[in-house]
Amino acid sequence: MARGTGEPPADVRFERPPHPLAGPARLWRDVGPHYLANGLVGLIFAATGPVAVILAVGVGGGLSEQQLASWLFGVFFLNGLLTVAACWLYRQPLAFFWTIPGTVLVGPALGHLTFAEVVGAYLVTGLLMVLLGLSGWVRRAMAAIPMPIVMGMVAGVFLSFGTGLVRSVVADAGIAAPMVAAFLLLGAWTAAGRRVPPVLGALGVGTVAVALSGRFDPRGGTGWFAAPVLQAPQFSVQALVELVVPLAITVLVVQNGQGVAVLRSAGHAAPVNVVTVLCGVWSILVAGVGAVSTCLTGPTNALLTASGERHRHYVAGISCGLLAMLFGLFAPLFTRLMVAAPPAFVATLGGLAMLRVLQAAFVTAFGSRFTLGALVTFVVTVSDITVLNIGGAFWGLIAGVAVSGLLERGDRARPTA
Numbered sequence: 268m269a270r271g272t273g274e275p276p277a278d279v280r281f282e283r284p285p286h287p288l289a290g291p292a293r294l295w296r297d298v299g300p301h302y303l304a305n306g307l308v309g310l311i312f313a314a315t316g317p318v319a320v321i322l323a324v325g326v327g328g329g330l331s332e333q334q335l336a337s338w339l340f341g342v343f344f345l346n347g348l349l350t351v352a353a354c355w356l357y358r359q360p361l362a363f364f365w366t367i368p369g370t371v372l373v374g375p376a377l378g379h380l381t382f383a384e385v386v387g388a389y390l391v392t393g394l395l396m397v398l399l400g401l402s403g404w405v406r407r408a409m410a411a412i413p414m415p416i417v418m419g420m421v422a423g424v425f426l427s428f429g430t431g432l433v434r435s436v437v438a439d440a441g442i443a444a445p446m447v448a449a450f451l452l453l454g455a456w457t458a459a460g461r462r463v464p465p466v467l468g469a470l471g472v473g474t475v476a477v478a479l480s481g482r483f484d485p486r487g488g489t490g491w492f493a494a495p496v497l498q499a500p501q502f503s504v505q506a507l508v509e510l511v512v513p514l515a516i517t518v519l520v521v522q523n524g525q526g527v528a529v530l531r532s533a534g535h536a537a538p539v540n541v542v543t544v545l546c547g548v549w550s551i552l553v554a555g556v557g558a559v560s561t562c563l564t565g566p567t568n569a570l571l572t573a574s575g576e577r578h579r580h581y582v583a584g585i586s587c588g589l590l591a592m593l594f595g596l597f598a599p600l601f602t603r604l605m606v607a608a609p610p611a612f613v614a615t616l617g618g619l620a621m622l623r624v625l626q627a628a629f630v631t632a633f634g635s636r637f638t639l640g641a642l643v644t645f646v647v648t649v650s651d652i653t654v655l656n657i658g659g660a661f662w663g664l665i666a667g668v669a670v671s672g673l674l675e676r677g678d679r680a681r682p683t684a
Contacts, residue, residue, distance in 0.1 A: 282538035284356040289581075297582045301575040304467035306586025308620050309570040311470075311613070313364050314343075314594055320370050321559075328377025333496050334557055336599055340493035341558025344595025349549050349561070350588030353542075359535045360571035360584035361542065362526075363549065364591075366562045368517040368660075373559060376510055383501035386554050388510035390500050393550030393560065395515050400543030405519055413678075415632045416667040417528040419641030420660050422628035423648025424525060424565065429625055432618025439611035441480055446473040446615045464574060466620045473612050482609050493598040498557040513655070518546055518562040521660045525565025532627055533572035533580065537563070566617075569624040636678040640671025 289297075318339065325335045342365040353361040373385060399405055435443040449472040453465040463471075477483050523542060530537040542563050549561040571583040632641040644667030652659045671678070 282536075282541050284538075285358055289355060289358055294582070294585075297579040299575065299579065299582070300462070300467065301464045302579055302582040303586050304464045304470075305571050305573055305575070305583040305620075306588075306590060308466050308470065308573075308616060309362060309567040309583070309587040310590040310594060312570060312617050312620075313564070313567055313591065317364070317367050317370075320367055321365075324370050324374040324377070327374055328382070330377075330382060330557075333494060334382065334498075336493045337496040337498070337556045338558045339598035340495045340595045341553035341556040342561075342595075343591045343598060344493070345553050345556070345558070346549065346561055347588045347591030347593075347595060349545060350591060351585050353545065354581045354584035354588060357538055357541075358578070358581045359530065359537065360533075360568055360580040360587075361530075361537070362564050362567045362571055362584050362587055363546070363561050364564045364567060365553075365559050366514065366517045366522050368521055369514045369562075370559050372510065372513055372517065376506070380503070380506050380509075381501060382557065383499060384503045384506040385510065386498045386557060387500035387502040388506045388514065389554035389558075389560060390551055391502070391507055392511050392514040392518075393547045393552075393554060395511060396518060396547030396550060396560075397544055398547075399515075399519065400540050400545075400547055403540055405523075405543045406539035412664065412668060413637045413640070413671065414528070414531065415634070415637040415641040416644050416664065416671060417524065418532060418628045418631040419633075419644035419667055420648050420663050421525055421528050421532070421565065421569075422625065422632050423645045423663060424660055425569065425621055425625050425628060426649055428566075428618045428621035431614040432622075435611040435614040435618070439609060442473060442476050442609050442611045443615040445476045446470075446612075446619065448472075450619045466573070466616070469619050470616060473616060477608050477612055480609070483607050491597055491600040493596060495556045497555055500554070514560050516661060518550075518560050519543060520664070522562035522565060524664070525660070526563035526568050529565050529569045529572065529624070532631055534577045535572070535580070566621070570617075570620050573620050573623055637671050637675055639675055640667040643667045643670045 321338060321342070322335065325338060330338070346363045346365065349363045350361065353363065376385060432443075432447075436447060446469040450465045450469040453460040453463055453468045523539075523546065527537045527539055527542070546561045546563065553559075553561055567587065571587060572580050575583070632638075632645065644663040646663075647666045648659045648663035650659050652662060654662060
């Protein structure tokens, strides 16, 4: 357990939200430009690259335009609603979106399974997560993994943001260089940085750079509003065996593991059991409109906690959730606008927002104890291997814990710095 985060004992089954609940006066007091900007950047991240994954998987699996629009409605509007409620109740940045590895996992399955069978697997996966959350097993398992090893995984996952930033500056300096310059200027000029957060400044400068470049090319399409399509499930043994356990692992271990680790590193005591139950319940709900399972997202929560005071981070989560609901309602329109910008715009914005988070991950992973286990976790995660349809982040954790258990047993006896 991380110290100083106020986490309940591991045997507490259901974490209660703090009291009293945040009223309108407190919400108004806690709102600030840093938190609204972080919420916007978090939404922009979710609405670009991850959406492209959904579109690629759906088109490759033969889904119709209506089914894809319904999928986007589910992962944005419904998960945005959950994000707003959870952030308000627990006064933490608890951003819920969808499992990206799970989406990739669904791609090959759509080649030999019907969409109705896949939706049936979504429903059973959600039920499994509800049962695991109610059992209290998930939080005890996460608490048993040393924080440096977990942060080694987070550093490996988020490293691509840093390398993507460097590649963007080299490949598309006309877009990326002004954004980096604005970020550095506002970061060094403290008085200006208080009024305009560096990431928000980079976003504004990048928008102008894209407009001046003449490379903003929104593609044609029909319709602005998402139209949810109810999907009737079909249960087959093949779909359940192929998808349920891997989907649950990608949500609970890979995605939620990253999200909880990011929040713990920022000083938040994420309600792991409650999060698990909510992911299960919402996975059942979004499956009704054909959307993949809900998870506590790692990258977006990292963006929400990138700056500002810890006790006000929840405002960034509420902002992100409200924007996600708006995006869900206008998913066809917003998706066309987002994919119309040059790739360097999104890569640079995400990389700049993640710099401090990536720094904190490295400091925690290699600062004191379990450094060899953290290094093994980092290397395996960065390798991006896929074994049994499960990505490198999961195998990095397994390898890091195993190596640390064999070679760093003395670190468990040392007190936490």
